[in-house]
Amino acid sequence: WEHCAKDDTFNLIIADFETWTPPEGSSFDTIWGDTWLWDNDLDYKEYKTVITNKYSQYTDNIGFWGDE
Template sequence: MTRIEVNIPEGISGNYMIRHYTRETESRYWKMYLEMKNEIHDNHTVLIKDGCRMPIMQDSEAEYNEHQWLWDNATGDVLIGGLGIGMIHQALIDNPNVTSVTVVELEQDVVDLVWDHCAKDDSFTLVVADFETWSPPEGSSFDTVWGDTWLVDNSLTMKDYRTLITNKYSEYTTNIGFWGHS
């Protein structure tokens, strides 16, 4: 069983919050998540958005497994759509095949809660922009692109989101993967 634990302090910024949940946390949707994912760990760092019933991201074993495509394919210059709780950063730092990481995050509130506390080194660049509409600088190319910005309140279906991101970034890479899809 593999999991990457993060140490982001609890806090609130705008419509977003970081919470430290346990198996005993009184949240119907958290308990549903734990049961649905068969999560066995006791303590989690959780990113929550007002209006979303389920957490956006958590440092769970299930979340780690939903990033398997990234673990298997990250190489060279990596473009990441979505900061989340920065869970993937240490694995990218530890990967000798990764040379740079560009993270595109739409929500300044998420940046304010997470960026100063998550793992990163000089190879990381943060861009505050919408991954669905952001255009990389002219001449950019990436060896790996990872799309992890779709939320249940997105106007696009997950399938339409994957099509949009694939079409948008295919001129910059031939290697595109998405959260939850291998």
């Protein structure tokens, strides 16, 4: 994080991926999920589908740890 520009070209949002909703009118170049599922009822595939459906209106590029 110390190597990233700290201006309007970069936003790091630290929030609960399942409950946070971007403000109306938001758009992002990339949304990347650092996801921990050890205490989640969904398996990885189900979780990825839920999150992709939730955030796809805000970006064309969604990534998750564990993707190849």
